[in-house]
Amino acid sequence: MSETSLAVAVKKHKAEEVRRRLLSLGILRTSMKVFSDDEYVYFPVNRSPNPDELPELIMGNAIIQEANFNKLTTKPKTLKEAMMGVLDEKLIDLLPRSFDIIGNVAIIELDERLRPFAKDIASALKLVHKHVDTVLLKAGPSTGEYRIRQYDVIAGSGKTLTEHREHGCRYRLDVREVFFTPRLSGERLRVASQVRPNEYVADMFAGVGPFSITIAKMQPSCKVYAFEINPAAYKFLEENIRLNKVEDRVTAIFGDVRHNYGILEGKADRLIMNLPFSAEKYLDVATKIAKPSGAVIHFYGATEDDDAVEAVKVNVSSIIRSLGFDAKFFWAKELKEVAPRKVVVALDIAISVR
Numbered sequence: 531m532s533e534t535s536l537a538v539a540v541k542k543h544k545a546e547e548v549r550r551r552l553l554s555l556g557i558l559r560t561s562m563k564v565f566s567d568d569e570y571v572y573f574p575v576n577r578s579p580n581p582d583e584l585p586e587l588i589m590g591n592a593i594i595q596e597a598n599f600n601k602l603t604t605k606p607k608t609l610k611e612a613m614m615g616v617l618d619e620k621l622i623d624l625l626p627r628s629f630d631i632i633g634n635v636a637i638i639e640l641d642e643r644l645r646p647f648a649k650d651i652a653s654a655l656k657l658v659h660k661h662v663d664t665v666l667l668k669a670g671p672s673t674g675e676y677r678i679r680q681y682d683v684i685a686g687s688g689k690t691l692t693e694h695r696e697h698g699c700r701y702r703l704d705v706r707e708v709f710f711t712p713r714l715s716g717e718r719l720r721v722a723s724q725v726r727p728n729e730y731v732a733d734m735f736a737g738v739g740p741f742s743i744t745i746a747k748m749q750p751s752c753k754v755y756a757f758e759i760n761p762a763a764y765k766f767l768e769e770n771i772r773l774n775k776v777e778d779r780v781t782a783i784f785g786d787v788r789h790n791y792g793i794l795e796g797k798a799d800r801l802i803m804n805l806p807f808s809a810e811k812y813l814d815v816a817t818k819i820a821k822p823s824g825a826v827i828h829f830y831g832a833t834e835d836d837d838a839v840e841a842v843k844v845n846v847s848s849i850i851r852s853l854g855f856d857a858k859f860f861w862a863k864e865l866k867e868v869a870p871r872k873v874v875v876a877l878d879i880a881i882s883v884r
Contacts (some may be wrong), residue, residue: 633692
């Protein structure tokens with residue numbers, strides 16, 4: 531099926547340069563298929579660019595005319611598919627195989643060799659994921675007590691306040707102000723499915739509440755105490771508790787759990803310690819919160835050791851035993867690589883006073 535459209539016909543040696551400019555101007559019609567003849571490449575546009583926007587019109591390397599274009603029948607299903615014909619084969623292989631989509635915000639990390647094509651890649655990502663508004667490029671690692679990361683806006687409005695949906699729950703958050711990863715979605719469901727009726731649960735580093743709220747939704751008779759030190763994350767935590775109508779099951783507590791654990795001292799049946807780079811420093815607090823007769827800790831740690839699981843188990847076991855508790859590991863898994871050679875490990879640990 532073809533359609534007549536206004537077109538920019540560009541001499542072949544200038545085609546890629548002009549394509550990128552038309553894309554950045556927002557006037558390239560991406561629903562139509564670009565074609566070429568012996569001399570020109572024809573780009574469909576929704577308006578005529580002026581000579582200031584496209585100097586090739588003055589230099590004789592481009593002309594404006596009408597042309598018949600074939601419509602693209604289906605949108606690309608993957609980022610790689612969307613970038614075919616834009617990047618050469620070597621660069622195509624460098625495209626990220628995964629990226630985070632949080633609500634209508636997409637976050638990507640690019641090899642340095644792809645940085646010159648960042649805006650093209652962002653436009654392609656939006657083509658694949660129509661609901662995405664803002665595309666952010668990671669501009670550094672997560673840093674500081676609140677695990678906040680710097681980003682560059684490479685497409686869209688730049689708005690980073692969004693609403694993310696997961697397992698029937700809704701989470702309002704701003705990705706510039708809080709730490710949140712959709713990559714733990716399956717882990718949150720796994721942990722929540724283990725919670726038994728009437729349990730007391732301590733979410734020691736709750737963030738905007740994804741563990742706490744998922745648990746409260748799946749096990750309405752439980753009581754969850756969600757501790758959070760980041761003021762911005764705490765604000766969203768309170769909002770998300772109301773948004774998901776779990777006020778009767780989740781209590782938000784502002785501040786460092788080390789100074790606020792008294793409300794739950796010796797009562798917790800289950801503890802969640804999702805702070806991979808520092809959680810072991812809070813195992814002493816965990817043992818004060820846990821029921822002396824027995825509790826389960828869902829622990830997340832990070833290491834650079836080759837045998838990541840064993841290294842974290844040895845370290846955690848040593849600390850727990852030094853605190854007068856026995857530790858039995860009944861589940862362990864490497865979850866993800868968060869930096870070169872640095873891996874996050876998840877452990878399920880049954881502890882009790884010796």
